[in-house]
Amino acid sequence: xxxxxxxxxxxxxxxxxxxxxxxxxxxxxxxxxxxxxxxxxxxxxxxxxxxxxxxxxxxxxxxxxxxxxxxxxxxxxxxxxxxxxxxxxxxxxxxxxxxxxxxxxxxxxxxxxxxxxxxxxxxxxxxxxxxxxxxxxxxxxxxxxxxxxxxxxxxxxxxxxxxxxxxxxxxxxxxxxxxxxxxxxxxxxxxxxxxxxxxxxxxxxxxxxxxxxxxxxxxxxxxxxxxxxxxxxxxxxxxxxxxxxxx
Amino acid sequence: xxxxxxxxxxxxxxxxxxxxxxxxxxxxxxxxxxxxxxxxxxxxxxxxxxxxxxxxxxxxxxxxxxxxxxxxxxxxxxxxxxxxxxxxxxxxxxxxxxxxxxxxxxxxxxxxxxxxxxxxxxxxxxxxxxxxxxxxxxxxxxxxxxxxxxxxxxxxxxxxxxxxxxxxxxxx
Amino acid sequence: xxxxxxxxxxxxxxxxxxxxxxxxxxxxxxxxxxxxxxxxxxxxxxxxxxxxxxxxxxxxxxxxxxxxxxxxxxxxxx
Numbered sequence: 001x002x003x004x005x006x007x008x009x010x011x012x013x014x015x016x017x018x019x020x021x022x023x024x025x026x027x028x029x030x031x032x033x034x035x036x037x038x039x040x041x042x043x044x045x046x047x048x049x050x051x052x053x054x055x056x057x058x059x060x061x062x063x064x065x066x067x068x069x070x071x072x073x074x075x076x077x078x079x080x081x082x083x084x085x086x087x088x089x090x091x092x093x094x095x096x097x098x099x100x101x102x103x104x105x106x107x108x109x110x111x112x113x114x115x116x117x118x119x120x121x122x123x124x125x126x127x128x129x130x131x132x133x134x135x136x137x138x139x140x141x142x143x144x145x146x147x148x149x150x151x152x153x154x155x156x157x158x159x160x161x162x163x164x165x166x167x168x169x170x171x172x173x174x175x176x177x178x179x180x181x182x183x184x185x186x187x188x189x190x191x192x193x194x195x196x197x198x199x200x201x202x203x204x205x206x207x208x209x210x211x212x213x214x215x216x217x218x219x220x221x222x223x224x225x226x227x228x229x230x231x232x233x234x235x236x237x238x239x240x241x242x243x244x245x246x247x
Numbered sequence: 248x249x250x251x252x253x254x255x256x257x258x259x260x261x262x263x264x265x266x267x268x269x270x271x272x273x274x275x276x277x278x279x280x281x282x283x284x285x286x287x288x289x290x291x292x293x294x295x296x297x298x299x300x301x302x303x304x305x306x307x308x309x310x311x312x313x314x315x316x317x318x319x320x321x322x323x324x325x326x327x328x329x330x331x332x333x334x335x336x337x338x339x340x341x342x343x344x345x346x347x348x349x350x351x352x353x354x355x356x357x358x359x360x361x362x363x364x365x366x367x368x369x370x371x372x373x374x375x376x377x378x379x380x381x382x383x384x385x386x387x388x389x390x391x392x393x394x395x396x397x398x399x400x401x402x403x404x405x406x407x408x409x410x411x412x413x414x415x416x417x418x419x
Numbered sequence: 420x421x422x423x424x425x426x427x428x429x430x431x432x433x434x435x436x437x438x439x440x441x442x443x444x445x446x447x448x449x450x451x452x453x454x455x456x457x458x459x460x461x462x463x464x465x466x467x468x469x470x471x472x473x474x475x476x477x478x479x480x481x482x483x484x485x486x487x488x489x490x491x492x493x494x495x496x497x
Contacts, residue, residue: 013257013258013259013491013495014259016258016259016260017259018268018269026264026265026268028267028271029268029271030268032265032269032272034265034268034269034272034273038272038275038276041276042276042280045280045283045284046283046288049284049288049289050287053292053295056294056295056298057295058298058302060295067288067292068295068296071289071292071293071296072296077470080470081470091281091284091285092281094284094289095280095281095284095285099276099277099280115269115273117260118259118260119261120260120265120266120269120273121269121270124273124274179481179484179488180477180481180484182260183481183484183485183487184480186260186488190491226476229473230473230476233470233474233477234477257495257496258491258492258495258496261496
């Protein structure tokens, strides 16, 4: 299609390509741009949480304050949504939040690679949560965990139907959990790329798409933070189901 | 078109050949981040937050203590003030009573003196009155004698005196 | 010729799939609007419900993202 429309060559998907950093084929151990941007994500999260909070001051500096607020925010979320006994899983949930947040934010840097826009990455994160939560539910409650699907407050005739729906929705959870994050990231970046392509094609009116891309960037910044928040809070919701399966 | 995904305009997200690479590096990154967070960052932030909370609690407790002390001091001050007031009013009362006593004594003394003086004056007035009556009697007798002598009426002195006395009594 | 027809169908399908994003937009607007209406009635309870706001928005938005994904698949992967 691009060839016929006269110079309008937009390849919105190229930015998601996985490439080896030093050339050559991509084996499972090859350092790629995935490696680079995940390493940067880890470094950024470490900078905030370890170097930023290094001062241990009674009256915190700006970085320390940001680290403490992030800590308090996620801690309160885990406690409020999943209950007090979920606090022992707080380190993993916090790690998840920091990883997704910084991967999303670093992905917004122009020419960056967004690791969380890949379904392979988000699916691993979501399925890890899914399997861990399911296993946890069976370990803690045994077969009683299956009561999660048996809505005892509903009329008896409706219960088998509801149970079927509940089971399906339970197994769709990791799919929607992962595709939501990857899809939101992919959509924003693809749209930004398409608008940027318009700027090249429009000639004198190049500023219009640039304004649009600027506005889109503000929205994407919001989406990046909200998607990290949503990914984390859904993890907490699923965790709550495993800890307290009673409806 | 699915076969062009790796090279052509397809979606890199569906390029299965890169999955193992992505998953491997994701696991590495998550494990590293998990250990950095759970071993270093989170305990540190938690301890700082706990320190701050305990410091704030201690400060609030200290402030509470100071407040209690201030209340106590105020109480003591009020008590001392009330004591001082009671003492002062007691002293004033005693002084008043003393003064009243002294005044009463003075008044009694003055009354006694006045009574003594008035009794003496009365006595003297009575004496003077008695003298005056005596003298009037004498003078009247003398005058009567003279008048009788002038009219050559012989009268003895006794009857004249008696007559004058009777006249005087009748007048008086 | 046959490939062109397939491609045409894929593009038409991608366009149709994007209609689903409109539905997601309506859904997200519904969630946010109802949250705001509730928050204006009882502002003191609003702060405790922001988590449910975001969960609701996320669920509604996910369906729009699915349709966008279907569009992308039709455009680039079929």
